[in-house]
Amino acid sequence: MKPFLTLLSLFTLFVLTSCQKDSFQTKIDYPVLPETSYDYTPKWGGMHSHMAGQDLGITDAGATLGRVLFYDKILSIDNTVSCGSCHHQDIGFSDQARVSQGIDHQVTDRNAPSISNLYDDNLLFWDGRSTNLNDLVLQPVRNHKEMGMENMDFLVTKIKAAPYYQELFTKAYGDAEVTSTRVADAMAQFVRSMIGCDSEMDRQFNSGQPLSTQAEEGRNIFFGKGTCYNCHSGPDFNDRGGFFDPFFPPNGGGFGWAQDIADIGLDEAYIDVGMGVFDPKLVGVFKIPSLRNVAMTAPYMHDGRFATLEEVVNHYNNDIKKSPNLDNVFKSWDTGDAIKLGLSEGEVSSVVAFLHSLTDDNYMNDERFADPFTK
Ligand code: HEC
Numbered sequence: 001m002k003p004f005l006t007l008l009s010l011f012t013l014f015v016l017t018s019c020q021k022d023s024f025q026t027k028i029d030y031p032v033l034p035e036t037s038y039d040y041t042p043k044w045g046g047m048h049s050h051m052a053g054q055d056l057g058i059t060d061a062g063a064t065l066g067r068v069l070f071y072d073k074i075l076s077i078d079n080t081v082s083c084g085s086c087h088h089q090d091i092g093f094s095d096q097a098r099v100s101q102g103i104d105h106q107v108t109d110r111n112a113p114s115i116s117n118l119y120d121d122n123l124l125f126w127d128g129r130s131t132n133l134n135d136l137v138l139q140p141v142r143n144h145k146e147m148g149m150e151n152m153d154f155l156v157t158k159i160k161a162a163p164y165y166q167e168l169f170t171k172a173y174g175d176a177e178v179t180s181t182r183v184a185d186a187m188a189q190f191v192r193s194m195i196g197c198d199s200e201m202d203r204q205f206n207s208g209q210p211l212s213t214q215a216e217e218g219r220n221i222f223f224g225k226g227t228c229y230n231c232h233s234g235p236d237f238n239d240r241g242g243f244f245d246p247f248f249p250p251n252g253g254g255f256g257w258a259q260d261i262a263d264i265g266l267d268e269a270y271i272d273v274g275m276g277v278f279d280p281k282l283v284g285v286f287k288i289p290s291l292r293n294v295a296m297t298a299p300y301m302h303d304g305r306f307a308t309l310e311e312v313v314n315h316y317n318n319d320i321k322k323s324p325n326l327d328n329v330f331k332s333w334d335t336g337d338a339i340k341l342g343l344s345e346g347e348v349s350s351v352v353a354f355l356h357s358l359t360d361d362n363y364m365n366d367e368r369f370a371d372p373f374t375k
């Protein structure tokens with residue numbers, strides 16, 4: 001931890017603990033919360049209709065506390081960064097920057113992914129290094145580039161010193177005790193509650209009403225000669241669908257990752273090893289990301305290398321590299337070379353139009369997930 005940051009934090013802690021409530025008003029922001037808490041019962045629908053009635057272990061008070069923690073900058077060592085600084089609601093909880101800025105002008109190693117419908121995801125981060133949200137949520141808090149709060153005792157001390165948490169913890173857990181386990185549990189409840197299934201595609205799924213002509217053409221390509229459905233199927237467009245490769249991952253799927261990972265031939269020589277940290281045979285392999293709200297979440301890929309969806313589709317269309325671990329979906333069966341999809345310019349635009357139908361404006365404007373500190 002940088003000595004300057006420690007000093008800054010101690011000073012803030014001093015300010016937090018030594019002021020009277022009145023002067024707090026000018027020193028720190030209070031979250032503005034509804035009188036009766038929002039209803040965090042998931043609004044299942046569209047392609048997630050099968051989930052109706054499922055209990056995700058979320059209480060309204062727990063998710064409310066999680067929401068405040070998600071947006072509270074005091075969770076970072078110098079009070080400048082919150083989860084919301086890199087995960088912006090209006091762009092599907094992603095970040096416009098290729099890499100995001102954390103504390104002390106440091107930048108992250110990868111592009112911040114969008115967040116939605118992670119309630120049952122057991123492959124988190126681009127390299128799948130976390131397998132559940134309770135385990136994940138404190139990692140950005142502790143990460144020395146993101147929020148830098150390595151000492152959990154200090155985190156607890158800072159949260160205790162902020163006047164608005166007593167009531168929030170009491171409502172969520174029956175008493176005001178602050179522990180890092182409770183902090184993680186509440187934030188995980190909030191992130192689990194972040195569910196959106198009201199895109200044009202979801203409404204089409206329910207009603208059978210077709211999308212626009214162009215988007216329908218794009219959908220046929222997506223689920224046909226474009227091969228996209230092989231990896232982007234299921235209600236969040238991140239499951240391996242039609243093509244099940246018994247030889248991949250190399251130990252036949254024994255990793256328990258349901259094979260929702262792939263090397264899509266971005267580079268001939270790898271820059272970021274991705275899941276190679278677990279097994280050399282997985283070098284260059286990354287999590288298959290959800291495509292929900294993807295029209296809003298540029299730039300794309302683990303390193304944010306593509307600025308537009310056209311660039312992404314053109315990569316698949318004619319620029320897949322023969323990388324050492326290239327997915328079999330993209331290999332010609334006889335030569336083993338990288339395939340070219342051979343889509344026309346118009347067909348590329350149609351795929352992009354289809355991807356636009358996955359945008360859920362209600363999710364991105366849902367006040368239950370909004371920043372309570374900016375009202
Ligand atoms: C400084 C920017 C930054 C901050 C602050 C930040 N994140 Fe992230 N987040 C990222 C980046 C970058 C990744 C991808 C990291 C990787 O995969 O290696 C990520 C990944 C994630 C993921 C994984 C999503 C997926 O589909 O696998 C979740 C969930 C998440 N962050 C939640 C949070 C929460 C909760 C907080 C606050 C405690 C937070 N983030 C704070 C930048 C940030």
Ligand code: HEC
Binds near residue numbers: 266291301303
């Ligand atoms: C073999 C599996 C596979 C197939 C087939 C596939 N993808 Fe992907 N897709 C991935 C993986 C893995 C990534 C992330 C790669 C990375 O960042 O290194 C990805 C990333 C993306 C992204 C960027 C998402 C983001 O948030 O950054 C888009 C958009 C996308 N794919 C669309 C498509 C389309 C359209 C097709 C069909 C033309 C397609 N994909 C075919 C596996 C696949």
